[in-house]
Amino acid sequence: MNDSSSRYRGSRALVIGGSIGGLTAALVLKDLGFEVDVYERTATPLHGRGSGIVLQPDTLRWFVERSDTDPTGLSTSTSWVQYLDRENRVVSRDERRWGYTSWGTFYRALLHDFGTEHYHLGAYACGFDDSGERATVRFADGSTETADLVVFADGINSPARERFDPDAVPSYSGYVGWRGTVPLRDLSPVTRRMMGDSITYSVAPNSHITLYPIPGEEGVDAEHQLMNYVWYRNVPKGPELTELLTGKNGFVGAVSLHPGQVQDRFVAEMRETAVATLAPAAAEVVLATEEPYLQVVLDVRSDRMALHRAALIGDAACSARPHAAAGTAKAAADAWALRDALLAADGDIPAALTAWEPGQLELSRQLLDRVMEMGDRSQFLNTWLPGDPSLRFGLYGPGVLYPEDRRPVVA
Template sequence: MTGEGPAVAIVGGSLGGLISALVLRDAGSQVHVLERSRAPLEGRGAGIVLHPVTVRYLEAKSAFDVDRVAAPAGVLRYLTRAGGVLLEEEIRYLFTSYGTLYAALLERLEPDRYHLGSTCVALDQNPDRVVVRLADGRAPSFDLVVGADGVHSTVRHLLFPEIAPTYAGYVGWRGTFPEVGMPPLAATALAGALTYFVAPGTHALSYPIPAPAGPGVHTNWVWYRNVDPRALEDLMTDGDGVRHDLSMPAGAVRREHVDALRAAARTELPPPLAELVEASPEPFVQVIVDIGVPRMAVGRVCLVGDAAFALRPHIAAGTAKAAADAHALGEAIVSANGDVPRAIAAWEPRQLRLGRAALERARRVGDRVQVQGTYRPGDPEMAFGLFAPGDQNFPHKGADRTRSW
């Protein structure tokens, strides 16, 4: 691409927005990130399964060691209800925390390109430009607007107001606990492993992630539980009577719900996972939904990541999908020599196919493991992956071995 590249607004400054900004900046675009939050986002989210595409930018553009942002799991283990080992196999999975990856990406973007407190409320576009109207009255214009504003996407709502999340019928309870000081059963059975427990109508997993601040490793856990829509209303209402939409942050869940969760863990989970749930101080809740759009672009406005397709977590590909969308968009802009309409026309069909396929596989895996009860430990179709099951596995030395009991 020659000359000055297109002016691009990235609406949303989370992981997908940062990767989009870095990729497009390096492709020659004049990039600005518009983030509605007034403070940086370090403390948000929990554990993330790393895929090669997620860290592709970091590894390609700098002398970056992925182990700086990752905690490895060398074993995939399935537990019985009594806590015994049902199946175990060697893996090479890498996990990170939201805050760790966010910080690594943010430090690579110039501060004057990242604008906090910038809330998009409307878009006006013509064949040549897009005006982004902000809540404070500003109205900058750009050649391209990228909606990277996640599951609650304003840009998606402006393009497709009829699209709404579809509740999957269950929630994910989440929490973390430092590996140092972890209860004894949990420390023995869970440390350094990706651990699953699957039973009719429920499943839980745990895996290591980097500590949110400083050295060390935490164990991140997720427990999926079916919740009737009427009960969901009560669960997602905090102690101040505020109804939360798709997530309830740590510390906001009412005490009676946390107490009920811990009591259920003692009777429904294997002892190591029950110990971990009971020890974690502030569990939080994510409502599991499906979201998919009919198009990923309208004119000079496009959607990436969860703004276009919000996937159930079971294939662990949400952040990877955002990264794949961003890299493909950067390549399309370079190939089109900065011609935005031509770039979008080349980019959209492939990313639509990827998004639809990932959404369908995440839905299918979730239904099998949580609703239908047809999941079988070790089934390769159920493995994490974006482009195909198992494609997030990082290369490692040594032969794979599987042991069953």
């Protein structure tokens, strides 16, 4: 532990939201000396339905700098970014290395480092007060918890966000993401060779799909890997969207529809459209998906992220469309920047939050503006062009993985 963190020994922090962003925040605060408890609204252990995560440096930073866990055991990687046309021909190919993990793999590794003793499931935080010296969180079961610092990392539907910015409510982008995973071993040898070492794009009118290999539940070796994808398709807001999001159980998903819940007729239409519009290799992956699921692509950004002793981070503060592959990276960056501000403030938590907020608000604004433009180019303007460097992944800009003050020195 850094000696300069001694001012926080004996201080208590609450983290509301036990997903990847919340666990990252909990770990860096614990590393500073805080006594940390995490409260997750879900009553059962979390899982990510196999979703893939592109690993940017902020996301991986805990395992690189502070953990005993070997980060190479959490990820797969590829060497190329490529675009395929309707005949499976490579129309653009850049040598650009990226790493990936699965949501579940990464979550379990973070939780292993934090431990389960202070990780509380089934705890729905419904309100909070900040008296100046301490902050108090109220839970739906009637209990309360008081701490020196509260970090809200409770996702795009954060109940706390209204206290920070009442006008920050999610708005629908005009399209959804069809998602799924398929074991690489279930794909044809041609498709495995074509896509096994690449991020692969297939662009269609008003649409595109992105595919890359991620770890499976059994490990990161090739025989266990899954091909992960997200396919963006336009759906008008209103009854058509509501019908699509009505699950087999009769409930309408607000932000997603889980595997096995998408109505069969919509899955059948999606598969037919894949064959008609996507590169054959991409269509093969879609057709092989047993239970595809849906993610609603939404935009929201709070104009406040700090309230005296309370901080708002990750998707709770800014939910950015996935096109820059920066959602988990932004949550982690918020947590690491908060750590740095707390170190600099030498025990003055309100001063730390005041210093931390402007930079993270600006990062949120820049990221959201960029991914909204990217999405519009793909889904409505048809100007998403294969190989365009402005479309590259990166939290801090197209292809930019570090802020200015942390960029690696290249000899």
